[in-house]
Structures are given as C-alpha cells and as structure tokens.
Amino acid sequence: MKQLYFCSLAALLFAISSCGNKEKQSNDLNSFTSSNPFAEVSKLAYQAPDFDKIKDSDFEPAIEEGMKVHLKEVQQISENKEKPDFQNTIEAMEKSGQLLTRVYRIFNLLTGANTNPKLQKVQEGIAPKLAAHQDAIYLNSELFKRVESIYNERQNLSLDAESKRLAEWYYQQFEIAGAKLSDADKIKLKKLNEEEAGLSAKFTNQLLAATKAGSVTVNTKEELAGLSAETQDAAAQDAKAKKLDGKWLISLQNTTQQPDLQSLSNRATRQKLFEASWNRAEKSDSNDTRSAIIRIAKIRANKSALLGFKNYAGWKLQDQMAKTPEAVSTFLGKLVPASAAKVKGDAKELQAVIDQQNGGFNLQPWDWDYYAEQVRKAKFNLDENDVKPYFELNNVLQNGVFYAANLLYGITFKERTDLPVYQKDVRVFELFEKNGQSIGLFYCDYFKRDNKSGGAWMDNMVGQSKLLGTKPVIYNVCNFTKPAAGQPALISFDDVSTMFHEFGHALHGFFANQQYPSISGTSVSRDFVEFPSQFNEHWSLDPKVFKNYAIHYKTKKSMPQALVEKIKKASVFNQAYALTELLAAAKLDMSWHTITTKDSIKNADQFETAALHQAGLDLPQVPPRYRSTYFLHIWGNGYAAGYYAYLWSEMLDDDAYSWFNEHGGLTAANGQRFRDMILSKGNTEDLGTLFTKFRGHSPNIKPLLINRGLIGK
Numbered sequence: 001m002k003q004l005y006f007c008s009l010a011a012l013l014f015a016i017s018s019c020g021n022k023e024k025q026s027n028d029l030n031s032f033t034s035s036n037p038f039a040e041v042s043k044l045a046y047q048a049p050d051f052d053k054i055k056d057s058d059f060e061p062a063i064e065e066g067m068k069v070h071l072k073e074v075q076q077i078s079e080n081k082e083k084p085d086f087q088n089t090i091e092a093m094e095k096s097g098q099l100l101t102r103v104y105r106i107f108n109l110l111t112g113a114n115t116n117p118k119l120q121k122v123q124e125g126i127a128p129k130l131a132a133h134q135d136a137i138y139l140n141s142e143l144f145k146r147v148e149s150i151y152n153e154r155q156n157l158s159l160d161a162e163s164k165r166l167a168e169w170y171y172q173q174f175e176i177a178g179a180k181l182s183d184a185d186k187i188k189l190k191k192l193n194e195e196e197a198g199l200s201a202k203f204t205n206q207l208l209a210a211t212k213a214g215s216v217t218v219n220t221k222e223e224l225a226g227l228s229a230e231t232q233d234a235a236a237q238d239a240k241a242k243k244l245d246g247k248w249l250i251s252l253q254n255t256t257q258q259p260d261l262q263s264l265s266n267r268a269t270r271q272k273l274f275e276a277s278w279n280r281a282e283k284s285d286s287n288d289t290r291s292a293i294i295r296i297a298k299i300r301a302n303k304s305a306l307l308g309f310k311n312y313a314g315w316k317l318q319d320q321m322a323k324t325p326e327a328v329s330t331f332l333g334k335l336v337p338a339s340a341a342k343v344k345g346d347a348k349e350l351q352a353v354i355d356q357q358n359g360g361f362n363l364q365p366w367d368w369d370y371y372a373e374q375v376r377k378a379k380f381n382l383d384e385n386d387v388k389p390y391f392e393l394n395n396v397l398q399n400g401v402f403y404a405a406n407l408l409y410g411i412t413f414k415e416r417t418d419l420p421v422y423q424k425d426v427r428v429f430e431l432f433e434k435n436g437q438s439i440g441l442f443y444c445d446y447f448k449r450d451n452k453s454g455g456a457w458m459d460n461m462v463g464q465s466k467l468l469g470t471k472p473v474i475y476n477v478c479n480f481t482k483p484a485a486g487q488p489a490l491i492s493f494d495d496v497s498t499m500f501h502e503f504g505h506a507l508h509g510f511f512a513n514q515q516y517p518s519i520s521g522t523s524v525s526r527d528f529v530e531f532p533s534q535f536n537e538h539w540s541l542d543p544k545v546f547k548n549y550a551i552h553y554k555t556k557k558s559m560p561q562a563l564v565e566k567i568k569k570a571s572v573f574n575q576a577y578a579l580t581e582l583l584a585a586a587k588l589d590m591s592w593h594t595i596t597t598k599d600s601i602k603n604a605d606q607f608e609t610a611a612l613h614q615a616g617l618d619l620p621q622v623p624p625r626y627r628s629t630y631f632l633h634i635w636g637n638g639y640a641a642g643y644y645a646y647l648w649s650e651m652l653d654d655d656a657y658s659w660f661n662e663h664g665g666l667t668a669a670n671g672q673r674f675r676d677m678i679l680s681k682g683n684t685e686d687l688g689t690l691f692t693k694f695r696g697h698s699p700n701i702k703p704l705l706i707n708r709g710l711i712g713k
C-alpha cells in the first residue's frame with residue numbers, strides 16, 4: 001500500500017496526534033547549542049539538509065528547542081495588544097515554528113527511511129509531547145479569538161484569494177480541534193483525546209504482538225508444496241530463529257489475504273494460514289483487540305457529540321473533499337453493486353476450475369488467490385521473468401518517469417553528486433523549467449533496507465513557500481530489491497507503477513506555487529492527495545513513454561508488442577476482487593465511525609457481520625481487506641473515516657485521465673493545463689471546485705468502473 005506523509009507542520013502535528021502516551025524520559029538529553037546543525041537554515045543549495053553534519057544526537061534537543069521556540073512565538077501572537085489582523089495573526093502563525101519544522105521534517109524522513117534504535121527511542125519519547133504541543137496551540141482560546149475575528153471579517157479585509165483561503169483554513173483547523181468549546185468541554189475533550197491516544201497505542205502494540213504470535217508453524221515439507229525454494233528457505237530460517245529447528249514458519253502480513261496463499265497447493269495449509277490471519281486478534285488473550293476497538297469507537301462518538309456532530313465521520317470529513325459521510329456513502333454505493341456482481345461471476349469461474357480438476361469442494365477465501373493465479377497464467381501466459389529485463393531501474397527513471405514529465409511539463413533533470421545524502425544509495429537530481437529556471441531538488445531512495453519502513457512514500461525536506469522564500473526539496477522512498485554488486489536493478493511492472501506514482505506526488509510538490517506553507521503543494525485533504533500520484537501512473541503505459549523506457553538491458557531492443565499487450569491485459573485481471581475487499585474495508589470503517597452515543601456495541605464480530613450485510617458485501621469468499629480487529633489504518637494510523645480516500649482519489653485520477661484522452665492525450669499543452677489548474681494549486685481553492693474547473697464537470701465515476709473492468713468502454 002502506498003503511503004504519504006503530509007507536509008505542513010499543522011498537518012504533521014494532526015497526523016501524530018493519535019500517537020501513544022507512553023512516558024519515556026530521556027536521561028541523556030543533550031542541550032541545544034548554536035553548533036546544532038538545525039540551529040540555522042542550511043547554507044546548501046535550496047536549504048538542503050547537510051547530512052554530513054547531522055548526528056542522531058542532534059534531533060531530540062533540536063525538537064525540544066523547536067517546540068519551546070514555537071510556543072513562545074505563538075504566545076507572542078496570542079498576547080499581542082494590537083487589534084488582530086491578517087499579518088499579525090495568520091501570517092505570523094505561518095512564519096512561526098520554523099526550527100521545529102526544519103528538524104521534524106528530517107527526523108520524519110530518517111525514522112521512516114533509515115532508522116536505528118536511538119532514533120526510535122527519541123521517536124517514542126517525543127510523540128506524546130508533540131501531541132500536547134498541538135493541543136497547546138489549537139485549544140488556546142486567546143489565539144482562537146484572534147483567528148475567529150479575522151475569519152468573520154475576511155470579506156472586508158481586501159485579502160487576496162490565497163490569503164482568504166488561509167484564514168478560512170486556520171479557522172476550520174481550530175474549530176475541528178475543539179477551539180469553540182467551553183473550558184469545561186475542552187477539559188472533557190482533552191481527556192477523551194488522551195484516552196483515545198492511549199487505547200490507540202495499546203491497539204497498535206496488541207496488534208503487533210498478535211500478528212507476530214499468529215505466525216503459522218509448518219512441520220513437514222509436504223505442507224509447503226507450491227512455495228518456491230527461496231520462500232521455503234526463508235521460512236526455515238524464520239523457524240530456526242525462533243528455535244523451531246527443522247520446521248518452517250510463515251509469518252503474517254498486515255492484510256487478510258496472505259501472499260503465500262497464491263502458491264500453496266496444499267489446501268489444508270492454505271486454510272490454516274488464512275484462519276491464522278483472520279483470527280489473529282480474536283483469541284481472548286492479552287492481544288485480543290475487540291474491547292479496545294469498541295471503546296475507541298465509543299470515545300470517538302462521544303468526542304463528535306461534544307463537538308456538535310451526529311457521528312465521528314461527520315466531524316472528521318469536514319475538511320475533506322467528500323465533506324460528509326452521506327457523500328462517501330453515495331460514492332461507495334455506486335461501486336458496490338457492480339463490484340459484488342462481478343466478483344460473484346469471477347467466483348463461478350474459479351469454481352469451474354476447481355470442478356475441472358475434480359477438487360470436490362466449494363471455493364473458500366483461502367482458495368481464491370491460488371485459483372486466480374492459475375487462471376491468470378492460463379489466460380495471459382505472463383511470466384515476471386520475461387518482463388523484468390525490460391525494466392532496468394535507472395532506465396525507467398530517466399527515460400520513463402523523467403521523460404514523461406519532460407513531454408508533459410517541459411522540465412529537465414540534472415544529477416547532482418555534490419550534495420550530501422543520508423545513505424549512499426540515495427541519488428539527487430536538480431529540476432529545471434524549460435527556460436532554465438531552477439525548480440528544486442529531488443532525492444530518490446529506491447532500495448529495500450531492513451531499517452526502512454515498508455511501502456513507498458513521498459515527502460518534502462523543505463516545503464515551497466514564497467512567504468518564506470523556499471523552493472521544494474522532495475524525496476521518494478521505495479522498497480525495491482537491491483541487486484547484487486555490479487548487477488543491474490531489474491524491477492517488476494508493479495515497481496514501475498510505484499515509481500510513476502511517487503513521482504506524481506513529487507510533481508504536486510515541485511509545481512507548488514503558494515505564498516503560504518500550510519496550504520502549499522501536497523498539503524491537501526487525504527481524499528485528494530492520491531489524485532496527482534495515481535494520475536501520473538497512467539503515463540507508464542502511454543505508448544510513446546513505454547517505448548522509450550521498456551528496453552531490454554542486454555539486447556537494447558524494445559519490448560515486443562505481444563508482451564506489452566499481455567501486461568496491459570493482466571493489469572486489469574482480478575480487479576473485482578481487489579476492489580471488493582477494499583470496498584468492504586471502507587464500509588466497515590464508515591460503519592464504526594457513524595455510530596452515535598446512543599448505540600451500544602457489545603460484540604465486535606456481530607457488529608462487523610451486520611455492517612457487511614447491510615452494505616451488500618457479506619460475501620463469504622471475499623472478506624474485507626482488513627478485519628475490524630486488525631484494521632490498523634483506522635484504529636492506529638489516522639485513517640479513521642478515511643479509508644475510502646484511496647478509491648475516491650481513483651475516481652478523480654481516472655476521470656482526469658479520460659479528459660486527456662478526449663483532448664489528444666499526452667501533449668505539452670494538456671500538461672500545462674493540468675499543471676496550471678491542479679498541480680500548481682496546492683490547497684488554495686476548494687478542491688472539488690478545482691477538479692470541476694479542470695474536468696468541466698464534477699467527478700464522474702464511470703472511468704473508474706471501466707478501468708476496473710466493471711463495465712465495458
């Protein structure tokens with residue numbers, strides 16, 4: 001699953017607000033001095049961080065000092081005797097907290113992409129302090145009074161459009177955080193926040209332990225039939241590490257379906273593995289998460305009632321493009337019938353394969369991937385090993401990802417080897433406009449390491465802002481297999497899509513053209529942020545772009561057309577399953593977050609079953625991508641009432657891409673229009689309006705249905 005860290009400090013702080021409240025005092029706290037590399041703005045090009053000078057021990061004192069300075073600056077704003085105006089309040093807020101932002105961005109980068117026990121320890125200790133820091137700002141009533149008076153007067157202050165939007169954004173962020181509550185209610189809210197944060201941390205730890213404990217032990221080689229020799233070796237190693245010599249251990253991944261289910265030909269092992277996944281957190285032991293999630297859902301309902309909303313989703317969706325739970329429900333409702341119908345048809349197809357082979361059983365969820373893989377091979381005859389030699393990483397990057405950006409937006413790239421990096425595999429490129437004007441710096445860190453989080457993401461090291469005089473410094477992190485020394489990095493087509501995806505986020509950041517950092521570039525709502533990235537994926541299969549990068553690393557020949565067609569066809573295979581399990585998870589998320597204070601949930605499993613039934617998604621062969629009891633996104637990671645965002649963004653990107661197809665496809669003129677109307681806009685206008693202006697109509701779901709193979713063209 002692709003992920004993205006949000007950019008502005010306010011957004012960063014909101015994102016970490018659900019972190020745990022573990023108290024961990026550091027006893028070797030270094031003091032902050034002027035020699036700390038974060039004390040001043042970096043003197044390198046674009047204020048790029050000077051990784052040669054930054055030490056692990058610099059972070060904690062710089063973050064502590066950053067919070068202290070930030071709080072002092074905010075206090076000066078709130079205690080200002082002058083009448084509140086845009087400059088002395090809103091703009092002053094935008095200028096505040098620069099030390100904290102500077103250090104936190106780099107801390108965030110390293111704890112995600114290149115961490116170590118020392119940084120992890122700082123991370124645990126600092127999270128609750130940052131959460132309290134956020135409360136200290138957003139529940140400051142004097143400060144809110146100033147923001148509110150500017151908001152109320154905004155039509156009469158002759159503000160430009162971006163400034164007016166920023167004033168509205170601040171007002172909304174304060175309001176969402178509870179600034180309008182009475183002092184008594186603020187105390188109640190802080191308490192609920194605290195309890196929620198504690199339970200959320202507890203859930204995260206329980207799930208981690210439950211997932212680890214859920215590993216399946218296999219006693220005989222026969223039970224592993226179908227797994228590759230490499231996978232079997234790895235399972236034997238894992239068993240050995242747990243003193244289970246001579247056995248095999250299959251560890252659990254975060255999702256319901258497990259990767260090995262695709263290859264395991266032993267049906268009993270498949271069932272065992274699936275059930276281990278499905279029941280991982282429901283064993284009535286200390287890792288059982290059921291009571292925690294019921295309580296979290298209840299707390300969230302109570303919080304939303306306190307804040308004047310019918311349910312948590314209503315409160316949470318205020319600043320999202322969808323705006324209301326009803327809009328999300330309508331959206332998901334358009335997908336469910338077609339997706340469920342298609343997946344039922346696919347189930348029949350898989351059952352036919354089972355019957356042909358005289359299996360003598362009914363298709364179960366643990367059989368799905370195994371038989372789907374057989375159908376995929378028979379239908380498309382596509383072998384990864386035939387494909388990878390055409391996707392050499394550097395060639396994909398420069399002649400694919402960069403090439404497409406050059407055709408669409410005219411930008412050029414030059415590698416910089418003079419700037420320090422945090423790990424030797426990281427590469428740096430400088431971007432230029434067609435006229436030679438510089439844009440910013442792009443760092444890419446593509447290879448898997450054991451000190452890097454899973455998945456792929458983008459973020460800024462330095463954000464774009466005209467007010468602060470900064471240009472973007474952006475990074476992409478992925479987890480591709482690193483080749484042996486001297487060998488080319490040959491990647492899969494899925495990896496190619498990931499590179500285009502993450503660079504789509506990067507373009508959204510590079511083309512930012514904002515005055516204010518809080519609404520610059522990718523600082524948009526969760527249901528919009530995946531739009532530019534998913535949109536950029538489309539260009540990976542554009543004939544002109546594909547021909548330019550899909551070149552055999554040895555023979556230098558273009559990929560044969562027959563193989564190209566196979567990739568295209570295989571890319572829509574089994575999409576109904578993938579969509580339906582996503583929909584089921586999105587529906588579960590919304591059900592848990594639309595309960596009211598009056599609802600009392602006694603049994604998490606019964607609640608889940610009823611929710612799926614009500615959604616028309618009680619399909620025994622297609623379980624949700626995450627079950628309630630291991631749905632980390634919504635209980636631990638800030639995606640509560642937000643899991644639908646992936647699909648919502650997909651509606652936007654498929655619809656925007658169809659605009660291109662209607663207007664001549666990949667041309668510089670079309671690229672310029674997309675850049676002007678979407679990529680350069682940040683969060684300066686209502687995001688729905690932005691989209692509608694570009695597309696000529698509000699988002700249409702039909703292109704998504706076509707791309708997912710649910711309806712014909």
Ligand SMILES: [Zn+2]
Nearest residue numbers: 002003004533
């Ligand atoms: Zn993304």
